[in-house]
Amino acid sequence: MGFLLILFLLTSSSTLIAFSQTIVKTLPGYPGPLPFKLETGYIGVGEDEAVQLFYYFVESEGNPEEDPLIIWLAGGPGCGTLRAFFYEIGPMQIQYGNYMDNVPALQLDPNSWTKVANVIYLDAPTLTGYSYTKTPEAVRSSDTLSASQTAEFLRKFVKTHPKFLKNPMYVTGISYSGIVIPIITEELYKGNDEGLEPIVNIQGYMAGNPLTDKTGDINSRLEYAYRVALISEELFESTKRSCKGDYAEADSNNLQCMLDIDEVNKRVGDINIQQILDPDCDPATNLVRGGNPIIRRGNRKSLQANPIKMFPERSSLTDSFCRGDYYNYATLWANDENVMRALNVREGTVKEWLLCNLDMKYNYGKPSMPSYEFNIQSSIVYHEKLSKRNCRALIFSGDHDMMVPHVGTRNWISSINLTITESNWDAWYTNGQSSGYKTSYAHDNYTLVFATVKGAGHTAPEFKPAECFEMVKRWFAHRPI
Template identity: 30%
Template sequence: MATFLWVVVFLAMAVTLEGMRSAGGEADLVRGLPGEPPAVGFRHYAGYVGVGRKEGKSLFYWFFEAEQEPEEKPLVLWLNGGPGCSSVAYGAAQELGPFLVRSNGPNLTLNAYSWNKVANLLFLEAPVGVGFSYTNRSLDLKELGDRITAEDSYSFLQNWFRKFPRFKSHDFFIAGESYAGHYVPQLAESIFEGNKEATKGTYINLKGFMIGNAVLNDETDQLGMVEYAWSHAIISDELYSAVRKECDSFKEEEEGGKPSKACSPAVKAFLQAYDDIDIYSIYTPICLSSLSSSRRSSKLRAAPHLFSQHEQWHGIRSMPAGYDPCTEDYVKKYFNREDVQRALHANLTHLTYAYSPCSEIIHKWNDSPSSVLPVLKKLMNAGIHIWVYSGDTDGRVPVTSTRYSINAMKLHAKEKRKRKGWGGWRPWYYKEQVAGWVVEYEKGLTFATVRGAGHQVPVFAPDRSLSLFSHFLGGRSLPSSRFSQLN
């Protein structure tokens, strides 16, 4: 009888524990989000997850189940960069989430090309100090960098899966853009290393990652940025020659690799060339109503070392704003509404500062390796599925930078020569039109361009970005024929 009673108690405890775990997720279910379109057929959750060994760090997330059969779809974590910019304010609300903030009005727009059509989507605001994510220790804000961001994001995932155990066994992917070219590979490496000693309860089923207009390698990012500006008629022949001749990264080894006194004024003139256009989308208009404030922004942004030392760099607009160049202003207003914060279970501690798409309280970034190419090589060799994509109208991390970076890895294309191109370089198609160009390399890396898109590809090419994402998840090559049925 005693044994029977102990079994009953054990089973009751197990049921209670599972119920607590389920309740942990269900407690974050979003109900009554202001402006949400009617009759939405999927659930979404938002709230906080504690991270790290120390008390007081909490990262904010917004999670959308797939529109159909979420139990069968992969789970994808999306990260924006900066460092210090919000994946909720940008990725979720302006790019690829199901609800887009498209005006000053109260209503959200249903995104016809949301990525939750093919996956469960998880957006994370990291590190602390970004968006609604916070810490109770002010010292934490002075210790931030790539390492802590990766550690806390990995801790977040472990704890999030405890909150949502039903997604634990799903295929897991990471995606992101811009400075997430650091975040995503670094987090993937943390997962890869953690999985070596993981138990069944802590193993993460990482399959691959995808990064767009990604900061990868300072030297080649820098070179590509200057060549892009020259080739797109933004700077003169004389200025291009001056930067190439006078600045350290472009000097020949026998010259000592040190910048001359003429380098600083040349770089200043280079940055000023972007004063009147959007460096992140060189052919679209800028938001005139917020021009003065955005030009004087103190938001932290990473840059190749040649540019980061110049004050003018910090006057460059923080992020592109899409077809409506004032969308960022709408987003900031929306997430500062008290009724929105209540619905999202956000700002529970009543932060002393307003919500901002890019953090205004992070002023120092302690570690940022000059290159993440070794991490890419390591994970490629481990069989991790990697795609890199590039919107080709971005001047900040242009397609030239990405091509130079990938070339520095000395990879070999799967096919040396094709009917429409050399070295495996070929067009890919969407709805019978060329959507961009693509090359597939050995060991699992694919590089694709998206024609006519700026830094935030899903903003400028939502339909093609969804096609790109779907093929990535499915491990399928992008359509090689104008009349392919797999668009």
């Protein structure tokens, strides 16, 4: 399935990098050789490199010598990046209901971001996907530790892949990774300022439906629910007045506020918080106070290796499907012994691949989970720091997402004192059709584009892959979206 190469390379500080790499030429479920270059491997980070982060790396199918080098981070935290590989921005898709080599069959994705970029799909923080630790002490992570270790990973990656040192680098991801993306990006810039080797060609960052300010983003759910006619104007105004606009941190002794929030939750209880037009297959939605912005209660079942339901092709599905059932195919594929062997997963390190590690996943209102501490409440300050650098940013939001609504995202963007430039809520198009709206901002050498993706939910590329691909292709090429 490829060859294993173990390299020991000296960093600038004369410490030893243990780097393992496998070139994967074929994969179970796909007929014939892969038409793109796939590498998998581990890079150790943290003290004594006790944290071993697993990655998939796909060289650009366009011009790998010049195309951007991006790292993609999944949400959760603790969700495996294989979800992005199969369902969002990766080179392959699962053929639902079809099997090959005793695993779900695979096919190529025509909208893979690897057509215009070199993409690292990283299982981070530790105990995510195929990543593991060598010591029990290294199991627990946090927002700040995860960001630091990911920045360390990136420097070590380009150290061991020197041909990509000159490629423009961007830190990218979705959902909860919105907390860590600007921290990682600032740390890379700062490391360059301090002369850390190797100097990386960091150019900016990108985030989709990013959780950024945990209080503000949750608060914005109520305004979003009102805007899309899920709650009445009277109920919205009453709740806003009684809770003084603060729903996420509402005073539990404020009886009228609690009554109003209860009424709101009753109205949205049967709405899918990740995509308001999708069928709701989970327990009742709560927007605040007991609701969970990143994982729905009762979802544990859908994250395990349950029996696979047979589905026809996606295009012929009716409105009665449950999107979470798709992910069971990835779980079945990833836990196959032949798959793990092909990917060169180290034997004995991962007992079971899970879509998401529930000991890490963000639970609003809790300061921590057994394996993770949520120690950054807001990452806006890091966006402010980056606005003083020579830096590019793209923030995009599926406009049917009520989990991290575009309303809250635009609020925090407006708070960092940028100047609106050539676009102000202008439509952007793919194939002659409106795909959403865009606003462009600038501050000195910093630019930020905020774009909505019409009809998309929380993981926008999953819902609107062609539109999102066209959006990033233009942005990477420094063209208007």
